[in-house]
Amino acid sequence: MMPDLVVHGVYIACILAFLLGLATIFTWVERKQSAVMSDRIGANRAYLRIPFTQVKIVAWGLFHGAADGLKMILKENFTPTTYDRFCYNLAPWLAAVPVLLVFAVVPFGGEVQPGRFFEPGSGAAEFFGDRTYRMQIASLDAGILFVLAISGIGILGTMLAGWSSNNKFSLLGAARAASQMISYEISMGLALIAMVVTYGTVDLFEMVQWQQQATWGILVQPLAFLLFLTASIAENKRIPFDLPECESELISGYFTEYTSMKMGLFLLSEFIEIVVISALVVTLFLGGYSVPFLTTGGFVLPGGGLWEIGALGVALLQMLTFTLKVFIVGCFQIQVRWTLPRFRYDQLMDLGWKFLLPLAALNLVVTAIVRWWTL
Amino acid sequence: MTAPRTPRKQYWNEPTLGLWERLYIFEIVRGLSITGRVFCGNMWKWMTGRKGAVTAYYPEEIRGDYSPNNRGRHVLTQRADGKVQCVACNMCATVCPAYCIEIEATADFDDAAHPKSPARFEIDYSRCIFCGFCVEACPEDAIRMVKDVPDLPGFDRDVMWGTKDLLAQWHPLKDPRKPYPAPPVARKDEGAP
Numbered sequence: 001m002m003p004d005l006v007v008h009g010v011y012i013a014c015i016l017a018f019l020l021g022l023a024t025i026f027t028w029v030e031r032k033q034s035a036v037m038s039d040r041i042g043a044n045r046a047y048l049r050i051p052f053t054q055v056k057i058v059a060w061g062l063f064h065g066a067a068d069g070l071k072m073i074l075k076e077n078f079t080p081t082t083y084d085r086f087c088y089n090l091a092p093w094l095a096a097v098p099v100l101l102v103f104a105v106v107p108f109g110g111e112v113q114p115g116r117f118f119e120p121g122s123g124a125a126e127f128f129g130d131r132t133y134r135m136q137i138a139s140l141d142a143g144i145l146f147v148l149a150i151s152g153i154g155i156l157g158t159m160l161a162g163w164s165s166n167n168k169f170s171l172l173g174a175a176r177a178a179s180q181m182i183s184y185e186i187s188m189g190l191a192l193i194a195m196v197v198t199y200g201t202v203d204l205f206e207m208v209q210w211q212q213q214a215t216w217g218i219l220v221q222p223l224a225f226l227l228f229l230t231a232s233i234a235e236n237k238r239i240p241f242d243l244p245e246c247e248s249e250l251i252s253g254y255f256t257e258y259t260s261m262k263m264g265l266f267l268l269s270e271f272i273e274i275v276v277i278s279a280l281v282v283t284l285f286l287g288g289y290s291v292p293f294l295t296t297g298g299f300v301l302p303g304g305g306l307w308e309i310g311a312l313g314v315a316l317l318q319m320l321t322f323t324l325k326v327f328i329v330g331c332f333q334i335q336v337r338w339t340l341p342r343f344r345y346d347q348l349m350d351l352g353w354k355f356l357l358p359l360a361a362l363n364l365v366v367t368a369i370v371r372w373w374t375l
Numbered sequence: 376m377t378a379p380r381t382p383r384k385q386y387w388n389e390p391t392l393g394l395w396e397r398l399y400i401f402e403i404v405r406g407l408s409i410t411g412r413v414f415c416g417n418m419w420k421w422m423t424g425r426k427g428a429v430t431a432y433y434p435e436e437i438r439g440d441y442s443p444n445n446r447g448r449h450v451l452t453q454r455a456d457g458k459v460q461c462v463a464c465n466m467c468a469t470v471c472p473a474y475c476i477e478i479e480a481t482a483d484f485d486d487a488a489h490p491k492s493p494a495r496f497e498i499d500y501s502r503c504i505f506c507g508f509c510v511e512a513c514p515e516d517a518i519r520m521v522k523d524v525p526d527l528p529g530f531d532r533d534v535m536w537g538t539k540d541l542l543a544q545w546h547p548l549k550d551p552r553k554p555y556p557a558p559p560v561a562r563k564d565e566g567a568p
Contacts, residue, residue, distance in 0.1 A: 036421070037414045039429045226400070339410045340403065 011137045023271035024065040034338040072264035087164035092265035095157030098150045099272045106279045107205045109135030109318040116311040143203040155181045162254035173253025177244035183352040188231035190360035191224045194367045208288030217285040223363045225285045232277040240340040278329035289318040445522040446507045451543040461517035463493040467509035475502040498537040
């Protein structure tokens, strides 16, 4: 009981730090990548001054994330006079928390034996014994169903925000957000079901193990990869699917009436969702935490050599690989966001219902037939 | 009975997208490759110590491509002896639509040709609109505008003042492009009568 609690407490702390840290870094990446992409310099005015000196640490503008957060917290929390007070306050949390929760079932490393990290015979080694843990906060059998169920709650947050703001722009944004997210969730679900059929399991951890033994999911299911990525970006309401919050028409869409950290939560949840989408894409299609030739003992090279790196080394290397893959996929999402123009609303719906949905259904049918044939 | 129907006028263009463009995915890949190429090129420049941007890092970096006719920073011209050419006639302050020039005159009767001169000549750059009227109004060619911009950014409006000492930057002897007749003092030293 106690070892479980300790291990999962460490996991949750690590994941929270990972998500919030990476989301903050992605705000910086978004600024800098778009700047370099369009021949600009990018945000680089925030600095830390070493006390009592004039030495300013700029660090390529990395402190802009911290400056943003500080600004959000310190700003006046302005609220409109007429609103549903309860829903208005609940909505940012309802938007941000499910995004964090999705990560509970994403594996960020293989199986570990915490007892082996310590010297044999020491107190800590005996405390953990020879228990084995998956590097995953919750080893749910439901796995991917949990992802779909929890990410569906996010819609409620945006709808509540738009409705309780008592503002026509917000209401329009909320209506658009609801219809868009529900439309694209169907394609996303069908793409995921194709993956479930391929892997024969709904457990994300076993999916990664399947990919470790066979090959990456993107090579087996390239179409599902495209569909899932597109639908996820649409779920995240970012350009080219940012109609719920398009500045030129709806000010900020459903969070127009929000200020200070409440708006910060909406913005932060958008960036956390980039990380979560990347993590899901990596887990489902890009081999998750797996490193080529790496087993629980160390690298088993194809020539027959064995390179021992220890249990802790393997675990750290897997986490590092996972982080790196997530970062690369996140950068790709930002590249898409700064490359493509926004859809018109009818184009958005056409793409969702007339293009992605039939393709996803077709993909599922073909996958099922192939799977039945090869069984 | 019914009037013959005229074909409805079409006000929009025929769609020009072919099947390839309408498939969309290939065009996305093309767009991504363009932005990715620009990104990689610029990033490589930054990583090899060059500047991968066309924007200037204002105000640390001053753009070199201002037009010579650009109305930027004001300068007060000086006579050969170093005194400002301004005679404190207040014409620029009068014509200034932003009321941003302040002149306080002083008198020096030993200098018979120019007894009146400014003790204080200040331009409030937080209000200046860079219209150039002061330059045109000046009867003495005492105020000009040069192409580069004033060093304005700051955290306080109090630092956005151009004072006489700051503005008096053009001296005829230091400007190689505009030769000035040699001062009479120099001619006396050559041994002229």
